[in-house]
Amino acid sequence: MFVLDQILRENIRKIKPYSSARDEYSGTEGVFLDANENPIGTVGGGHYHRYPDPMQSGVKELLAQLKRVEMQNIFLGNGSDEAIDLLFRMVCEPGKDNVLIFPPTYGMYQVSADINNVEARQSILTESFQINLDDAFSKIDERTKIVFVCSPNNPTGNNIDPRSIYKLLDNFNGIVVVDEAYIDFSYGMTFVRELSNYPNLLILQTFSKAWGMAGLRLGMAFGSKELITIMNRVKPPYNVNQLTQKYAVKALQNILHKEQMVQEILFEREKLIERFNEFDKVQRIYHSEANFILIKVQGARNIYNKLIEKLVIVRDRSSVVLCEDCLRISVGTKEENEVLLKAFAEVI
Numbered sequence: 001m002f003v004l005d006q007i008l009r010e011n012i013r014k015i016k017p018y019s020s021a022r023d024e025y026s027g028t029e030g031v032f033l034d035a036n037e038n039p040i041g042t043v044g045g046g047h048y049h050r051y052p053d054p055m056q057s058g059v060k061e062l063l064a065q066l067k068r069v070e071m072q073n074i075f076l077g078n079g080s081d082e083a084i085d086l087l088f089r090m091v092c093e094p095g096k097d098n099v100l101i102f103p104p105t106y107g108m109y110q111v112s113a114d115i116n117n118v119e120a121r122q123s124i125l126t127e128s129f130q131i132n133l134d135d136a137f138s139k140i141d142e143r144t145k146i147v148f149v150c151s152p153n154n155p156t157g158n159n160i161d162p163r164s165i166y167k168l169l170d171n172f173n174g175i176v177v178v179d180e181a182y183i184d185f186s187y188g189m190t191f192v193r194e195l196s197n198y199p200n201l202l203i204l205q206t207f208s209k210a211w212g213m214a215g216l217r218l219g220m221a222f223g224s225k226e227l228i229t230i231m232n233r234v235k236p237p238y239n240v241n242q243l244t245q246k247y248a249v250k251a252l253q254n255i256l257h258k259e260q261m262v263q264e265i266l267f268e269r270e271k272l273i274e275r276f277n278e279f280d281k282v283q284r285i286y287h288s289e290a291n292f293i294l295i296k297v298q299g300a301r302n303i304y305n306k307l308i309e310k311l312v313i314v315r316d317r318s319s320v321v322l323c324e325d326c327l328r329i330s331v332g333t334k335e336e337n338e339v340l341l342k343a344f345a346e347v348i
């Protein structure tokens, strides 16, 4: 059985939350002389001389409606990468505990594990980029605290079979992270709807991809109220800045804009797949449920370098397990894709 208190590090279990000025008085009216801010204004203009809302209530109110969860089920961070790092610090005792990842997958899980001095055990995906459950469970032991599932997976682009994720949720007593950074581009199900059934579930989503806000850094995590409470306690108090909060509120009032961009990107993705299919040297284009495609092509490394000479930058994944001779290519605009295809035809 999953018991949050049992997997938290002892120091975290005992922690008293830092109480910021804005926590202690959260009203909006009054003369604010409690946070040592500049009362006059902001150098360079704008109104950023007050600390931002530490709980990002404006954003969470709209997000709760959109995702059909309660505000207390939402954590917001400086990118989803902040949530990943927080989790390590909350539940993994450095040098003792371990986590499980499924390569080829998003690189940040390993990086965050290394930074926190936590062993990242690997269970390599199958040839069809699915989880090998027997292998996964053979690598889990009593010191395994987190399992990271990325679906749709980066860099392969496919969804992980939800049945495998349910097996992990049902049988693993640590936290199952389901990273849904690309969910807006996918026909697959979101696990957000399973929150009430699984206290060990934490879903990551982001404003960086479909919402087009990578430069503003805003990541979402959805989990049980208990888990989210601890995350909020461990995060830096003002982790999401004022400007980002303001933009996120605007974005959440313009969901249609996001959906239009997603449709356009999906359309361009399908066109790109058709066009790459015409090249003999392209051995394989993997099915994608994301805003990128993974292609297998003879001499990928060389092609990557030659594309760079033409100022077309894709991602060389040829040294990644199961991705030999593979390039990961983000779907660009119509014009960018034309530039890519022209350059690709020339170098190949």
Ligand SMILES: *Cc1c(COP(=O)(O)O)cnc(C)c1O
Pocket: 078, 079, 080, 081, 082, 106, 150, 154, 179, 181, 205, 206, 207, 208, 209, 214, 217, 218, 219
């Ligand atoms: C891009 C990406 C993210 C987003 O990270 P942010 O810190 O929110 O920009 C998260 N997970 C995966 C798998 C990604 O590819």
